[in-house]
Amino acid sequence: MAGNRVVVYQGPGRVSVESIDYPKLELPADVVRGLGVQRQAPHAAILKLVSTNICGSDQHMVRGRTTAPVGQTLGHEITGEVVEAGSDVLFVRQGDICSVPFNIA
Helix, strand or coil: CEEEEEEEEEECCEEEEEEEECCCCECCHHHHCCCCCCCECCCCEEEEEEEEECCHHHHHHHCCCCCCCCCCEECCEEEEEEEEECCCCCCCCCCCEEEECCCCC
């Protein structure tokens, strides 16, 4: 599923707007490698972005005051529509609109 537009850090003073695929409802292979856990993420949800805020930390990266890996997606303070929810998710369902705190996103 494609269609999420994101702001991508391209280095100090440079960003781009790109379209990316929605993530899968699973943990990335590099995260689970060596941990002995399954890739399935029944506790997770996938959101279609409705709105995002640019945080002060994003501005620091773009202005070169702190470092960030080139290719990092900015805008972690989001509001979105739930497009998929794992079987262990209790309080949101497909179609719900929700905001995600910066420390969770």
